[in-house]
Amino acid sequence: xxxxxxxxxxxxxxxxxxxxxxxxxxxxxxxxxxxxxxxxxxxxxxxxxxxxxxxxxxxxxxxxxxxxxxxxxxxxxxxxxxxxxxxxxxxxxxxxxxxxxxxxxxxxxxxxxxxxxxxxxxxxxxxxxxxxxxxxxxxxxxxxxxxxxxxxx
Numbered sequence: 001x002x003x004x005x006x007x008x009x010x011x012x013x014x015x016x017x018x019x020x021x022x023x024x025x026x027x028x029x030x031x032x033x034x035x036x037x038x039x040x041x042x043x044x045x046x047x048x049x050x051x052x053x054x055x056x057x058x059x060x061x062x063x064x065x066x067x068x069x070x071x072x073x074x075x076x077x078x079x080x081x082x083x084x085x086x087x088x089x090x091x092x093x094x095x096x097x098x099x100x101x102x103x104x105x106x107x108x109x110x111x112x113x114x115x116x117x118x119x120x121x122x123x124x125x126x127x128x129x130x131x132x133x134x135x136x137x138x139x140x141x142x143x144x145x146x147x148x149x150x151x152x153x
Contacts, residue, residue: 005013021029048064055062066072102108 017026017029052059052062066075
């Protein structure tokens with residue numbers, strides 16, 4: 001519960017409690033606080049048990065921690081029924097980023113290491129479903145500059 005409290009902070013809290021409640025009332029206050037926390041925990045556990053009983057046997061593996069969105073998503077992504085592990089293992093981010101960098105810088109990437117796509121449905125002008133990002137427009141010569149518009153500047 002108090003995992004992130006350091007020793008200096010703990011000493012400060014103790015000194016502050018002694019100053020606020022006094023040394024003679026402090027043990028009674030600590031007992032009251034611990035009794036209240038214990039009652040709240042017992043109430044929470046009984047409420048959880050009541051909910052589990054009302055849900056029935058089909059929800060016997062229901063965990064209240066799953067109601068936390070992070071826990072729920074983590075549990076669903078670790079579930080092997082969706083086949084996400086095969087997708088995650090088959091995707092090489094470094095290779096994909098290198099291919100994008102090569103395309104941006106105008107270098108030819110190693111096409112033998114790239115997974116080949118089915119070219120039976122592609123047209124003769126296409127590159128197997130990939131977009132050629134270094135292909136120059138056909139209507140211009142490399143030294144032509146775009147038209148200058150005086151009003152746009």
